[in-house]
Amino acid sequence: MTQEEEILIMPGAWNLPFRHTAGRFASRFFRELRDNKKIFGVRCPECRRVLMPPRPLCERCFAAIDEWVEVGQQGTLEAFTICYVPFLGLPPPPIATVMVKLDGADGCLSHILSGVDLSDPDKAKDVVKIGMRVEVVWRDERKGEISDIEYFRPVG
Amino acid sequence: MARRVAIVGVGLTKCSSHRRDVTYPELVHEAVSAALTDANLKHKDIDAVVYGAMDPFDGVFAPERWNVDACVGAGALNKPFIKLTTGGTTGGSVALGGYYHVTSGLFDVVLVVASQRVGETLEAQLVLNTCIDPIYERWMGGGAIMVGANQAASHFHFYGTTEEDLAMVAVKNYANALNNPYAHLQRHLTMEDCLKMRMISWPLRLSDCCPSSDGACAIILACEKRARKITKTPAWVRGAGQITDNYYVGDRPWFQDWEALSILAHRVYSEAKIDNPLEELDVAELYNAFTIQEIIESEALGFCEPGKGTELLRKGVTSMDGKLPICPSGGTLCTNPIGATGLFRIAEAALQVMGKADKRQVTRKHCENGRTRR
Numbered sequence: 001m002t003q004e005e006e007i008l009i010m011p012g013a014w015n016l017p018f019r020h021t022a023g024r025f026a027s028r029f030f031r032e033l034r035d036n037k038k039i040f041g042v043r044c045p046e047c048r049r050v051l052m053p054p055r056p057l058c059e060r061c062f063a064a065i066d067e068w069v070e071v072g073q074q075g076t077l078e079a080f081t082i083c084y085v086p087f088l089g090l091p092p093p094p095i096a097t098v099m100v101k102l103d104g105a106d107g108c109l110s111h112i113l114s115g116v117d118l119s120d121p122d123k124a125k126d127v128v129k130i131g132m133r134v135e136v137v138w139r140d141e142r143k144g145e146i147s148d149i150e151y152f153r154p155v156g
Numbered sequence: 157m158a159r160r161v162a163i164v165g166v167g168l169t170k171c172s173s174h175r176r177d178v179t180y181p182e183l184v185h186e187a188v189s190a191a192l193t194d195a196n197l198k199h200k201d202i203d204a205v206v207y208g209a210m211d212p213f214d215g216v217f218a219p220e221r222w223n224v225d226a227c228v229g230a231g232a233l234n235k236p237f238i239k240l241t242t243g244g245t246t247g248g249s250v251a252l253g254g255y256y257h258v259t260s261g262l263f264d265v266v267l268v269v270a271s272q273r274v275g276e277t278l279e280a281q282l283v284l285n286t287c288i289d290p291i292y293e294r295w296m297g298g299g300a301i302m303v304g305a306n307q308a309a310s311h312f313h314f315y316g317t318t319e320e321d322l323a324m325v326a327v328k329n330y331a332n333a334l335n336n337p338y339a340h341l342q343r344h345l346t347m348e349d350c351l352k353m354r355m356i357s358w359p360l361r362l363s364d365c366c367p368s369s370d371g372a373c374a375i376i377l378a379c380e381k382r383a384r385k386i387t388k389t390p391a392w393v394r395g396a397g398q399i400t401d402n403y404y405v406g407d408r409p410w411f412q413d414w415e416a417l418s419i420l421a422h423r424v425y426s427e428a429k430i431d432n433p434l435e436e437l438d439v440a441e442l443y444n445a446f447t448i449q450e451i452i453e454s455e456a457l458g459f460c461e462p463g464k465g466t467e468l469l470r471k472g473v474t475s476m477d478g479k480l481p482i483c484p485s486g487g488t489l490c491t492n493p494i495g496a497t498g499l500f501r502i503a504e505a506a507l508q509v510m511g512k513a514d515k516r517q518v519t520r521k522h523c524e525n526g527r528t529r530r
Binding site: 007009012013014018020022023026051052053055059078079080081082083084085087088089090091095097099107108109110111112121124125129130131145146147 | 176177212215276278279281282285290291292293295296297298299301302305306308309310313314354355356357358359360402403404405406407410411
């Protein structure tokens with residue numbers, strides 16, 4: 001094959017809409033966010049951990065769960081990153097994705113952190129830190145989904 | 157009773173952003189032909205085929221249908237043929253699938269193939285986002301980079317790792333890739349270059365992240381009886397395994413350690429009768445999609461204590477001339493055809509054991525086929 005040989009490109013695309021059931025557990029969690037601005041976890045009857053987000057089964061004990069526990073609206077940032085580049089179809093940068101352990105929960109909620117200047121990585125890394133205290137900011141118009149919590153912000 | 161199994165042939169394709177010179181089946185065939193040639197076998201000698209890819213990257217559902225003829229010719233239609241797909245770990249899964257085929261006694265000679273054309277998707281992170289829980293966790297746009305970046309940020313916080321440490325991993329891998337004609341990224345990189353690279357997701361810069369590659373890889377596995385006839389340099393499988401981690405990312409917030417990998421390593425070392433990996437291994441090919449993962453994996457695999465991976469790195473233990481070189485190939489950091497990447501690691505390790513790694517060959521101190529036998 002010579003360098004000059006023209007190679008043609010055939011276009012392709014997948015555009016496949018889906019509708020996922022949230023099931024009974026996530027539905028109740030989302031209804032509480034939407035209707036009451038409350039955050040619930042579930043307690044495993046065997047290991048007694050408060051799991052977040054709620055699910056019907058403790059994967060560690062393989063035990064069925066039916067106890068709901070309200071957790072705090074403040075928590076501790078356990079892990080994070082701040083994304084600085086745009087990715088097709090994903091939220092625009094800069095965006096801080098965080099793992100927040102809400103007071104009273106044993107697992108983390110994956111969410112975003114806002115209310116801080118993220119534009120300069122060198123400055124942001126001194127503001128956003130593992131162990132920092134954060135709190136929920138609610139969306140005014142809630143739809144019964146995880147983004148009813150609009151974002152977390154630093155406490156104080 | 158489990159049978160001994162060896163890798164008797166390896167075939168790699170040149171990887172790059174776009175292998176526009178070949179169609180998908182032609183790319184797969186390139187790897188398969190190379191493996192058959194390496195083992196001096198014909199397609200009729202293959203008893204079964206295990207194939208893998210992560211479908212959405214290629215934009216083709218069931219790519220094994222497109223590629224079945226490329227595996228062992230039209231006859232593949234009549235051979236036992238199975239496809240495995242487990243996301244980024246697909247390459248490891250197909251190797252394990254092939255190993256089970258042979259060790260079980262069901263098949264004597266098995267072709268294992270994995271392929272991926274990440275260069276043909278316009279946004280790999282969007283595909284990776286579909287791997288994440290659609291009910292609670294997907295909405296905020298997480299992809300593979302976020303996981304790697306979380307690991308790095310946590311390792312910085314708990315163990316004092318720095319951007320310079322990450323840059324050192326990149327420099328080492330890029331230098332190794334220059335010795336590997338199949339590697340995708342082929343350029344000299346300095347510490348200074350790395351630290352000036354664009355920030356992708358703090359603290360990972362561009363040089364801390366693997367590329368998107370087109371490429372395919374094939375290996376041939378054989379039972380002991382056949383392996384000894386096929387080649388003088390079989391690479392024996394001494395241990396193999398796979399493990400899963402928590403489903404929800406939020407259930408594993410301690411990103412600085414890799415607990416599941418540590419458990420798996422213990423299991424596989426026990427099978428291979430390895431007590432001290434740093435002393436007993438000659439080389440390690442790790443899935444270092446991000447610089448930090450090479451450090452965390454070296455800890456989880458017991459090459460050092462948790463948090464001491466950067467010490468190994470700084471002392472040069474994991475460099476080409478060190479005691480335990482990691483990724484002489486340049487690793488995932490320089491070449492990432494995602495669903496095939498795990499198989500590239502195994503193929504590269506086999507080439508090292510066989511003594512066929514050319515310019516990237518390490519010294520074989522403990523190798524069964526090398527000068528020193530155990």
